[in-house]
Amino acid sequence: MLELKNVNFSADGKHILKDISFKLGAGKFIAITGPNGSGKSTLAKVIMGIEKPESGQIFFNGEDVTNYTIDQRARMGISFGFQQPVRFKGITVHDLLNLSAKEKLSSKDACNILATVGLCANSYLDREVNASLSGGELKRIEIASVITRGTALTIFDEPEAGIDLWSFNNLIRVFNEMREKLAGSIIVISHQERILNIADEIVLLSEGRIAKIVPHGEPLESFIPVQDVRTCCKL
Amino acid sequence: MDKVVLDKFDSALLKAVADLDNMPTGAFSLRRNGQPVKVNITPNINIIPKKDKPGIDIYVRADTKGETVHIPVVITESGINDVVYNDFYIGKNADVIINAGCGIHNDGCNDTHHNGIHRFFLDEGSKVLYVEKHYGEGDGSGKRVLDPVTEVHMGKNSSCEMRTTQIKGVDSTIRTTNAVIGDGASLVITEKIMTHGDQLAETNFKVDLDGFDSKVQVTSRSIATENSTQKFVSNVNGNNQCFGHVECDAIIKDHGKVISIPEITANCVDANLIHEAAIGKIAGEQIIKLMTIGLTESEAESEIINGFLK
Ligand SMILES: Nc1ncnc2c1ncn2[C@@H]1O[C@H](COP(=O)(O)OP(=O)(O)O)[C@@H](O)[C@H]1O
Numbered sequence: 450m451l452e453l454k455n456v457n458f459s460a461d462g463k464h465i466l467k468d469i470s471f472k473l474g475a476g477k478f479i480a481i482t483g484p485n486g487s488g489k490s491t492l493a494k495v496i497m498g499i500e501k502p503e504s505g506q507i508f509f510n511g512e513d514v515t516n517y518t519i520d521q522r523a524r525m526g527i528s529f530g531f532q533q534p535v536r537f538k539g540i541t542v543h544d545l546l547n548l549s550a551k552e553k554l555s556s557k558d559a560c561n562i563l564a565t566v567g568l569c570a571n572s573y574l575d576r577e578v579n580a581s582l583s584g585g586e587l588k589r590i591e592i593a594s595v596i597t598r599g600t601a602l603t604i605f606d607e608p609e610a611g612i613d614l615w616s617f618n619n620l621i622r623v624f625n626e627m628r629e630k631l632a633g634s635i636i637v638i639s640h641q642e643r644i645l646n647i648a649d650e651i652v653l654l655s656e657g658r659i660a661k662i663v664p665h666g667e668p669l670e671s672f673i674p675v676q677d678v679r680t681c682c683k684l
Numbered sequence: 685m686d687k688v689v690l691d692k693f694d695s696a697l698l699k700a701v702a703d704l705d706n707m708p709t710g711a712f713s714l715r716r717n718g719q720p721v722k723v724n725i726t727p728n729i730n731i732i733p734k735k736d737k738p739g740i741d742i743y744v745r746a747d748t749k750g751e752t753v754h755i756p757v758v759i760t761e762s763g764i765n766d767v768v769y770n771d772f773y774i775g776k777n778a779d780v781i782i783n784a785g786c787g788i789h790n791d792g793c794n795d796t797h798h799n800g801i802h803r804f805f806l807d808e809g810s811k812v813l814y815v816e817k818h819y820g821e822g823d824g825s826g827k828r829v830l831d832p833v834t835e836v837h838m839g840k841n842s843s844c845e846m847r848t849t850q851i852k853g854v855d856s857t858i859r860t861t862n863a864v865i866g867d868g869a870s871l872v873i874t875e876k877i878m879t880h881g882d883q884l885a886e887t888n889f890k891v892d893l894d895g896f897d898s899k900v901q902v903t904s905r906s907i908a909t910e911n912s913t914q915k916f917v918s919n920v921n922g923n924n925q926c927f928g929h930v931e932c933d934a935i936i937k938d939h940g941k942v943i944s945i946p947e948i949t950a951n952c953v954d955a956n957l958i959h960e961a962a963i964g965k966i967a968g969e970q971i972i973k974l975m976t977i978g979l980t981e982s983e984a985e986s987e988i989i990n991g992f993l994k
């Protein structure tokens with residue numbers, strides 16, 4: 450359902466994604482992991498259309514979407530949960546969920562969605578999606594805005610960041626439900642072992658390149674390059 | 685002046701500025717084309733026309749609760765220059781809503797002016813919610829000009845919230861608001877302005893926090909589009925133990941221009957005053973986020989603007 454062919458991306462003269470190719474089947478769950486700065490978020494943004502690759506192609510359900518805008522891809526069935534949630538002045542949590550759902554959700558429906566990300570809805574629905582919410586709250590609202598859409602492909606960028614244990618268990622349940630109910634495909638960028646463990650495949654990114662694709666069940670440790678941090682600081 | 689027949693412009697303007705489909709119930713005073721046309725009073729709220737100049741005195745009896753005073757103004761004749769003086773006397777512990785608004789329909793080539801000079805005198809413990817909408821329309825080359833002047837005198841432990849909105853069609857406006865706040869009294873001002881074309885909007889706030897534990901919160905949210913210009917000047921003086929917070933948030937588009945001039949003066953060591961101002965384009969990441977949930981770029985932009993001005 451998703452295929453990347455030789456995707457390259459550069460910014461500010463820096464080659465960030467190098468010749469990325471992979472396929473994701475319908476209903477599959479892949480995890481992308483790798484060191485900070487290896488290009489994981491950039492890869493997700495290229496799939497969503499937020500960044501345009503300088504070469505290579507992206508296919509979604511057989512259609513070449515390389516030159517499609519963000520909203521075209523969104524309407525075709527791609528969703529993306531930001532690593533750093535965006536804040537808004539004046540747009541409430543309820544507004545954001547309505548926009549995601551493309552309908553006016555009743556308070557009850559909106560509550561149910563928030564409950565799946567561990568937020569007690571009554572106290573959140575009318576809050577603005579702004580800096581008065583904590584990082585973890587914003588992150589969960591971001592995830593809620595994505596799962597509300599129930600699209601064929603959903604990309605989560607480090608969803609575990611700022612989320613407590615209770616919600617974390619829920620998050621895993623959410624992933625499982627998305628796969629069962631929607632036959633949806635999921636890409637999760639994560640460092641969390643528990644998320645990596647439930648993935649069908651783990652894509653290991655290193656310096657903008659796919660270093661390894663590890664099938665479910667195989668140990669990952671041996672593939673993670675151990676980098677001596679001190680070498681980075683050498684002048 | 686008892687029977688009032690509203691034409692279609694009057695009705696549309698009333699709807700726009702006061703959300704009224706009909707003549708309101710309760711206390712009201714409707715002013716049209718520079719003339720008072722209808723006044724209604726209640727046992728608790730008296731409205732008396734001024735003798736020496738255009739305008740009315742509004743007296744709200746002490747302990748009045750839950751009543752609304754409507755004072756809409758509509759102008760449909762081109763070239764009117766209307767200045768009106770309205771004084772509000774709010775009795776002790778009264779709690780009322782004042783719904784004001786001015787709508788101008790100008791199809792002619794002459795400028796239409798309306799200047800509402802409002803003075804509020806709040807007695808001890810009284811509470812006022814003042815809601816005001818300014819709106820202009822019409823195809824003429826004549827300008828629609830509104831220059832409101834507001835004076836607020838707040839007695840002990842009184843509270844006042846003023847919500848002013850100007851979203852469309854006013855070519856030029858200079859708003860002047862002066863407030864003197866007494867012991868334990870609290871003033872909240874929220875203004876929302878959107879300007880288009882070559883419009884000009886200027887707001888001047890001067891607040892004297894004279895009372896012990898007096899408070900003021902001013903929030904201005906504005907959007908300047910096309911070639912319009914906005915200027916926001918605030919001047920808060922902390923003359924006692926007090927709290928003042930001024931927040932000016934502006935979005936600029938096209939060639940819009942916004943000037944924000946803060947002035948906070950602490951004349952007392954226990955004064956606590958904050959000014960925050962931010963001017964900028966709509967954040968690109970906000971548009972991107974809304975596009976990732978399926979909105980087009982222009983849908984995303986209007987959602988962001990609607991939310992900002994909500
Ligand atoms: N628009 C950009 N301009 C310049 N550098 C960028 C841009 N986007 C990302 N980078 C750089 O590319 C590298 C990969 O970033 P990112 O994809 O965010 O990594 P990850 O998510 O794996 O931590 C980083 O070194 C980052 O600083």
Ligand SMILES: [Mg+2]
Pocket residue numbers: 489490491532606
């Ligand atoms: Mg990242």
